[in-house]
Amino acid sequence: MGAEGADIFLVYAKTDEKGKPQTSLSVFVVERDMGVEVKHVYGLLGTRGGGAGRIIFKNAKVPAENLIGAEGAGGLIFNQMMIPERMTSAAGALGGARELLKIAARYSDRRKAFGQKIRSFQGVSFKVADSIMDIDAASALVHASAKSVDAYGSTGMTRRLVSEAKRYATEMAWRVTNSAMQILGGIGYTNIYPVERALRDARLAMIWTGTSEIMNLIIQHEYYKEVLGEKASIMDLEADAPEADKEEEKIYE
Numbered sequence: 001m002g003a004e005g006a007d008i009f010l011v012y013a014k015t016d017e018k019g020k021p022q023t024s025l026s027v028f029v030v031e032r033d034m035g036v037e038v039k040h041v042y043g044l045l046g047t048r049g050g051g052a053g054r055i056i057f058k059n060a061k062v063p064a065e066n067l068i069g070a071e072g073a074g075g076l077i078f079n080q081m082m083i084p085e086r087m088t089s090a091a092g093a094l095g096g097a098r099e100l101l102k103i104a105a106r107y108s109d110r111r112k113a114f115g116q117k118i119r120s121f122q123g124v125s126f127k128v129a130d131s132i133m134d135i136d137a138a139s140a141l142v143h144a145s146a147k148s149v150d151a152y153g154s155t156g157m158t159r160r161l162v163s164e165a166k167r168y169a170t171e172m173a174w175r176v177t178n179s180a181m182q183i184l185g186g187i188g189y190t191n192i193y194p195v196e197r198a199l200r201d202a203r204l205a206m207i208w209t210g211t212s213e214i215m216n217l218i219i220q221h222e223y224y225k226e227v228l229g230e231k232a233s234i235m236d237l238e239a240d241a242p243e244a245d246k247e248e249e250k251i252y253e
């Protein structure tokens with residue numbers, strides 16, 4: 001985002017060719033007049049005000065004072081930055097979905113078909129019910145993640161929760177926006193209502209700042225670490241089965 005109009009770029013660059021991925025990146029502030037050129041501004045499905053493009057660095061000389069943090073700290077900085085970045089995607093998706101659902105609910109209370117308000121058809125009002133439940137579930141997850149970040153900072157557990165919040169809230173916004181369009185019928189597909197634009201915008205959130213698949217990668221990784229690293233708890237449900245002691249029946253390979 002911002003390639004078209006930004007004056008300042010935050011750039012991750014490999015500064016240690018042979019180093020480990022975690023410690024070979026460094027972060028720099030690069031100003032446009034240091035040699036940044038926009039090679040192509042992309043045509044986009046949505047978020048068209050963002051000016052996303054491909055930039056190239058032409059003989060760009062960046063002074064050492066523009067290094068952020070220590071050399072090789074790029075990985076650490078990235079992990080830290082992805083917390084507010086992904087929480088913003090999650091919370092933004094939540095706010096957007098809430099407004100879209102209001103538009104759909106109000107419309108369904110005014111639009112009539114077969115002599116009745118369309119909200120009197122369960123095919124319509126149950127979409128509203130599903131959507132508000134989805135929004136509230138996402139809201140709870142986003143709030144729990146934010147509380148966890150406030151309380152514990154960047155830990156494995158908060159990384160998992162933030163990734164869950166980002167994935168759940170952005171996918172929820174896609175579902176809710178799609179339902180809103182369905183409730184509005186044909187007019188929802190036009191630019192008389194803002195639903196078509198919201199639908200195009202919502203699609204990006206499942207891709208940027210880490211795709212849903214990358215969120216899954218983090219979620220499962222952190223969860224496995226938690227579960228496999230757990231000490232035996234007081235309650236061991238596995239041992240509760242009547243024939244749990246038949247070790248010879250537990251064949252894993």
Ligand SMILES: Cc1cc2nc3c(=O)[nH]c(=O)nc-3n(C[C@H](O)[C@H](O)[C@H](O)COP(=O)(O)OP(=O)(O)OC[C@H]3O[C@@H](n4cnc5c(N)ncnc54)[C@H](O)[C@@H]3O)c2cc1C
Pocket residue numbers: 001002044047050052204207208209210211212213214217
């Ligand atoms: C409009 C727009 C604005 C953007 N703005 C910015 C910006 O300001 N700053 C910035 O840094 N980036 C920005 N991006 C880039 C964005 O963050 C990336 O496009 C996104 O993270 C996905 O990376 P990729 O495009 O390289 O996809 P790829 O990594 O090539 O992924 C392609 C597909 O493969 C899947 N995949 C990849 N690896 C795995 C894996 N290990 N397991 C399972 N599936 C996998 C992905 O989930 C995806 O479905 C922007 C992108 C867009 C479209």
